[in-house]
Amino acid sequence: MAKADTYPMHSSPRCTAKSKRSGVRCCNPAVRGWTVCRMHGARSGAKPGAEHPNFRHGMQTKEAMAMRKKVMGLVRESRAALQGVDNP
Numbered sequence: 001m002a003k004a005d006t007y008p009m010h011s012s013p014r015c016t017a018k019s020k021r022s023g024v025r026c027c028n029p030a031v032r033g034w035t036v037c038r039m040h041g042a043r044s045g046a047k048p049g050a051e052h053p054n055f056r057h058g059m060q061t062k063e064a065m066a067m068r069k070k071v072m073g074l075v076r077e078s079r080a081a082l083q084g085v086d087n088p
């Protein structure tokens with residue numbers, strides 16, 4: 001039985017990482033849902049938010065800090081608006 005030139009696995013998406021030295025593409029099979037292979041960063045990094053291993057109380061999350069920034073902007077605005085008003 002003759003060997004096939006290409007198997008279905010060879011038509012799978014390939015890693016897009018390129019070598020720093022030679023500029024040649026990696027071309028290992030890419031992890032499903034990623035554009036790179038398991039050696040080039042697929043599935044790496046910690047999850048953001050409460051799933052992050054260093055998550056403590058949520059006061060330093062992007063959402064919480066954005067909310068505090070927004071609230072402080074409103075406070076600043078209201079103080080400026082009340083600047084000319086006399087206190088009773």
Ligand SMILES: [Zn+2]
Pocket residue numbers: 015016017026027028036037038039040
């Ligand atoms: Zn790769």
